[in-house]
Amino acid sequence: MQTKIGIIGGSGIYNMDGLQDPAWVNVDSPWGTPSDAVLTGVLHGVPMAFLPRHGRGHMHSPTTVPYRANIDAMKRIGVTDIISVSACGSFREDMAPGDFVIVDQFIDRTFAREKSFFGTGCVAHVSVAHPTCERLSDVCEAAGRDAGITIHRGGTYLAMEGPQFSSQAESKLYREWGCHVIGMTNMPEAKLAREAEICYASIAMVTDYDSWHPDHGAVDVSDVIKTLQGNGTKAQDLVSRLPALLGPDRAPCPHGCDRALEYALMTAPDQRDPALISKLDAVAGRVL
Numbered sequence: 001m002q003t004k005i006g007i008i009g010g011s012g013i014y015n016m017d018g019l020q021d022p023a024w025v026n027v028d029s030p031w032g033t034p035s036d037a038v039l040t041g042v043l044h045g046v047p048m049a050f051l052p053r054h055g056r057g058h059m060h061s062p063t064t065v066p067y068r069a070n071i072d073a074m075k076r077i078g079v080t081d082i083i084s085v086s087a088c089g090s091f092r093e094d095m096a097p098g099d100f101v102i103v104d105q106f107i108d109r110t111f112a113r114e115k116s117f118f119g120t121g122c123v124a125h126v127s128v129a130h131p132t133c134e135r136l137s138d139v140c141e142a143a144g145r146d147a148g149i150t151i152h153r154g155g156t157y158l159a160m161e162g163p164q165f166s167s168q169a170e171s172k173l174y175r176e177w178g179c180h181v182i183g184m185t186n187m188p189e190a191k192l193a194r195e196a197e198i199c200y201a202s203i204a205m206v207t208d209y210d211s212w213h214p215d216h217g218a219v220d221v222s223d224v225i226k227t228l229q230g231n232g233t234k235a236q237d238l239v240s241r242l243p244a245l246l247g248p249d250r251a252p253c254p255h256g257c258d259r260a261l262e263y264a265l266m267t268a269p270d271q272r273d274p275a276l277i278s279k280l281d282a283v284a285g286r287v288l
Contacts, residue, residue: 001080001249001250001251001252002047002078002080002248002249002250003046003047003080003081003243003246003247003248003249003250004046004047004048004049004077004078004079004080004081005043005046005047005048005049005079005080005081005083005242005243005246006048006049006050006051006074006079006080006081006082006083006198007048007049007050007051007082007083007085007239008051008053008070008074008082008083008084008085008189009050009051009052009053009085009235010053010054010084010085010086010087010185010205011054011058011086011087011228012087012225012228012229012231012232013052013085013232013235013236014052014054014056014057014058015039015050015052015056016039016048016050016236016239017236017240018043018236018240019039019040019041019042019043019048019050020041020042020043021041021042022039022040022041023039023040023041024036024037024038024039024040025037025038025039025040025077026038027073027076027077029068029069029072029073029076030072030278030279030281031066031068031069031072031117031279032066032068032069033066033069034051034066034069034070034072034073035051035052035053035054035055035059035060035065035066035069035070036051036052036055036056038050038051038073038074038077039051040077043239043240043242043243044240044243044244045243045248046242046243046246046247046248047078048243049074049077049079051070051073051074053065053070053086053185061162061163062161062162062163062184062185063110063112063113063161063162063163065185067113067114067188067189067192068114068117068192070189071189071192071193071195071196071198071283072117072196072282072283074196074198075196075198075282075283076282079198080198080199080250080258081133081136081198081199081200081201081246081250082193082198082199082200082201083136083140083200083201083202083203083239083242084185084186084189084190084200084201084202084203085203085205085235085239086183086185086186086202086203086204086205087183087204087205087207087228087231088101088157088181088182088183088204088205088206088207089165089166089171089181089182089183089206089207089208089209089210090180090181090182090206090208090209090210091158091171091174091175091179091180091181091182091209091210091212092155092180092181093213094152095152095155095180095181095206096150096206097206097207097208097209097227098150098206098227098230098231098234099149099150099151099152099205099206100144100149100150100151100152100203100204100205100206100231100234100235100238101151101152101155101157101180101181101203101204101206102137102140102141102144102151102152102153102154102155102201102202102203102204103132103154103155103156103157103180103181103186103202103203103204104130104131104132104134104137104153104154104155104156105131105132105155105156105157106128106131106156106157106158106159106186106187106190107156107157107158107159107174107177107179108159108187108188108191109158109159109160109161110159110160110161110184110187110188111161112161113187113188114188115187115188115191115192116188116191116192116195117192117195117196117279117280117283117284118195118276118280119276120273120276121267121271121272121273121275121276121277122265122267122272122273122276122277122280122284123265123266123267124195124261124264124265124266124267124284125264125266126191126194126195126260126261126264127194127260128190128191128194130255131190131191131194131200132190132200132201132202133199133200133201133253133255133257134255135199135253135254135255136199136200136201137153137201139201139242139245139246140201140203140238140242141153142241142245143238143239143241143242143245144203144238146241147234147237147238147241149234149237149238152180155180155181155204156178156179156180156181157179157180157181157182157183157186157202157204158174158177158179158181158182158183159182159183159184159185159186159187160182160183160184161184162184163184165210165211166182166210166211167211168211168212171210171211171212172212174210175212181204181206182210183204186202186204190202194257194260195260195261195264195283195284196282196283196284197257197258197259197260197261197283197286198257198258199253199257199258200257203235203238205228205231205234205235206227206231207227207228207231208227261284261286261287262287264287265284265287265288
């Protein structure tokens with residue numbers, strides 16, 4: 001199989017530099033319209049696809065991002081590995097604004113989003129005990145360190161609904177829970193990537209200390225935007241190093257991310273809803 005790297009860019013990241021033969025491609029999905037067209041091209045000999053999570057011009061709030069359509073679109077164009085790049089707040093003194101965190105766990109506190117491709121007519125259960133791909137996270141860490149970025153390996157991401165930032169009481173509670181960072185967009189994205197059998201890694205770019213820190217007060221959007229600009233440059237540098245580390249030829253994922261549906265389907269074949277099965281042609285085509 002050939003590697004095709006997919007980048008889902010968050011706040012402040014609406015384009016990807018350095019692509020050969022770049023083209024914005026509209027991808028039709030039975031799960032709705034993706035956030036935007038997908039920017040495709042080749043970077044250092046490896047096919048790439050970039051999708052701005054909020055759309056160019058930041059049209060979608062964290063709640064209204066069409067997560068299912070986005071992941072389905074990536075699957076349809078042959079993406080094998082997704083790297084999520086997103087802004088976050090930090091619950092840890094040592095994870096300072098400007099630092100990057102390679103997330104490995106999530107606590108999902110979102111409540112207004114469709115979180116699965118499956119349901120009545122085709123039930124499936126996948127494991128998200130380890131919701132990110134260790135192999136892909138290794139590559140992201142190496143790329144970040146090569147780029148000179150202060151990068152922390154491992155951390156729990158609290159996914160909140162938003163769009164408001166946390167109250168101080170919430171911020172302190174999540175910190176007591178052992179969370180490291182907080183954001184609004186990695187869920188249900190990571191769960192859907194697992195259902196679609198796509199390796200997924202999360203790079204959380206720290207912009208602020210949320211509202212728990214006694215010396216920093218509440219989140220200041222103007223300060224966040226300033227930090228976002230610097231983080232965007234760092235993220236582009238990190239992404240530019242991924243093709244050389246992943247290479248053009250891709251072996252099966254050693255952690256089984258690309259085989260997550262192997263034993264997940266529960267509904268008997270003769271009881272499956274044809275309409276839902278039709279929508280699952282890209283996501284679950286391998287097992288259907």
